[in-house]
Structure formats: structure tokens, C-alpha cells
Amino acid sequence: MRRSTKDAAPFSSGRRSLLGGAACAAVLSSASRAANAAGSVESCLGLADAEAHGATRVLGSGAEVFVGDLISTHEAARLVMLLGVATRIHMGGSVRMRIDKYLAETRGELHFESGPVLLDRNEGAPAMDLRLRSPFGAIALRGTRFFAGPSKGVFGVFVERGIVDFTAGGRTVRLTAGEGSDVRRPGGTPTAPSRWSSERALDALSSVY
Numbered sequence: 559m560r561r562s563t564k565d566a567a568p569f570s571s572g573r574r575s576l577l578g579g580a581a582c583a584a585v586l587s588s589a590s591r592a593a594n595a596a597g598s599v600e601s602c603l604g605l606a607d608a609e610a611h612g613a614t615r616v617l618g619s620g621a622e623v624f625v626g627d628l629i630s631t632h633e634a635a636r637l638v639m640l641l642g643v644a645t646r647i648h649m650g651g652s653v654r655m656r657i658d659k660y661l662a663e664t665r666g667e668l669h670f671e672s673g674p675v676l677l678d679r680n681e682g683a684p685a686m687d688l689r690l691r692s693p694f695g696a697i698a699l700r701g702t703r704f705f706a707g708p709s710k711g712v713f714g715v716f717v718e719r720g721i722v723d724f725t726a727g728g729r730t731v732r733l734t735a736g737e738g739s740d741v742r743r744p745g746g747t748p749t750a751p752s753r754w755s756s757e758r759a760l761d762a763l764s765s766v767y
Contacts (some may be wrong), residue, residue: 594625596660597641604635604651628656631673636767641666644683648766650674650707667691674707674765681719693744695726704733709762712740716754716762724748 599606599621606617608627615621623629623639630653631637637649642663649655653673660666665687677690679701690697690706694713697706702720707713715724716738724731724739727747731739738754741747754762 596623596625596627596657596666597639597645598622600638600640600646602635602637604637605632606630606635606637606649623657625657625660628654630654644680645686645688646678648676648678650766653707670706674705674709674762676703676705676763676766678703679720694741694746695724695748698723698725705759705762705766707762707765709738709740710758712742714738714740714762715748716759718759718763 599617599619602618606629607614608617608621608623608629610624610627617623617629617637629637629639629649631649631651634651635649636651639647639649641647641657641660644663645666647655647668650673653670653675655668655670655675658667658669663684663686667689669691671693675690677699679686679688679699681701683701685700688699690699692706692713697704697715699722700720702722703718704720704722705714705716705718709716715722715733717733717735719735722733724733726741727745729747731748731751733739733751736753737751738758739748739751741749
């Protein structure tokens with residue numbers, strides 16, 4: 559017996575409703591991700607990935623990164639991310655960094671657990687409240703290019719350009735171009751600002767390039 563057009567109508571209507579709901583959900587999901595977009599990968603050598611909401615995706619040149627992503631590089635990898643239009647983050651091997659907050663060139667907060675990083679904010683870019691946190695301390699920057707990570711067996715912060723305030727163990731030191739400071743262990747206080755030798759500075763920078 560052939561099903562009448564009248565009998566088939568409820569099924570067709572329900573199917574259209576389901577398809578419409580799925581399309582709507584996809585649009586909303588896409589819009590939500592766009593709203594949380596923080597930037598993109600400019601270049602990647604070696605293996606790197608991003609983890610969010612229990613899912614992991616492989617990163618390569620051109621891949622988008624989002625607020626909430628935990629970015630990880632594998633040993634000996636090199637990755638450069640552009641956040642917004644004026645902030646580049648160079649990551650060496652074995653880095654784990656989470657993009658906690660990033661809001662349209664006004665404020666941001668990054669948390670990294672391990673590895674060497676270099677953060678470069680374009681000269682002349684508008685002021686932005688951007689902070690980098692780690693188990694060793696917090697770094698607030700102003701139009702700055704600086705390194706943070708393992709250096710000579712300790713956690714070091716070195717400013718190549720600009721100014722940073724490095725806070726650890728309840729103490730804050732201000733570093734200007736050419737100066738660095740060390741913390742020997744989480745919870746420790748930073749050493750007084752001192753000029754890094756060209757050898758130490760180059761050794762630190764080479765770990766992210």
C-alpha cells in the first residue's frame with residue numbers, strides 16, 4: 559500500500575524541524591567560537607596542539623587559537639602565535655600555555671606551566687593590560703619584548719625592549735631593556751635586576767627561535 563502524501567507530511571515536517579535545529583546549533587557553535595577567537599598560528603615547526611573541552615586538535619600555520627585553549631609544543635618544536643593584531647608569542651619546545659583571557663587588544667591573561675617563551679608586543683601599539691603568569695611569578699608588561707623560562711638552571715626573565723614588572727614571592731622588581739631577574743624555585747623571590755651577558759641573552763633567545 560502506498561503511503562498518502564497526507565500521511566507522509568508529519569514525517570517530512572519533523573525531519574525539516576530536526577535539520578533546521580541542527581543547522582541552528584551549528585551556527586550558534588560557530589558564532590560562539592568566533593567570539594572566543596584570540597588569534598592564530600603564524601608558523602609552526604615540529605608538533606604542537608591545542609586542548610579545550612576535552613578535545614585535542616593539531617596546530618599548524620594558519621590555525622585559529624581560542625580563549626580557553628591549552629597550547630602545547632612537543633620537544634624541539636617552535637611555534638609563533640599572533641594574538642589580536644599586535645602581540646606575538648614565540649614558544650620553544652615543551653611549552654604548556656593556556657590562554658585564560660583575551661579581549662580585543664584591551665586586556666589579556668596567559669598562564670604557562672613550562673618551557674621557554676618570548677612575548678613581543680609591537681612598538682607603538684595601544685596600551686594593553688596583558689599579564690603572563692607562571693608557577694614562578696607574574697609578569698605585567700608595557701609595549702615590551704621579553705623572554706621568560708628556563709635559563710642557566712633557574713627561571714629567568716629578560717627584557718629585550720620596554721619595561722616589565724616581575725612579581726614573585728611577594729616581591730616586585732622592575733626590569734628595563736637589557737636587564738634580567740631570576741627565581742630559583744616556585745614561591746621564591748626574584749633577584750635584583752642585573753644586566754645579562756650577551757652570551758646568556760642569546761642562549762635564552764635561541765631556545766624560542
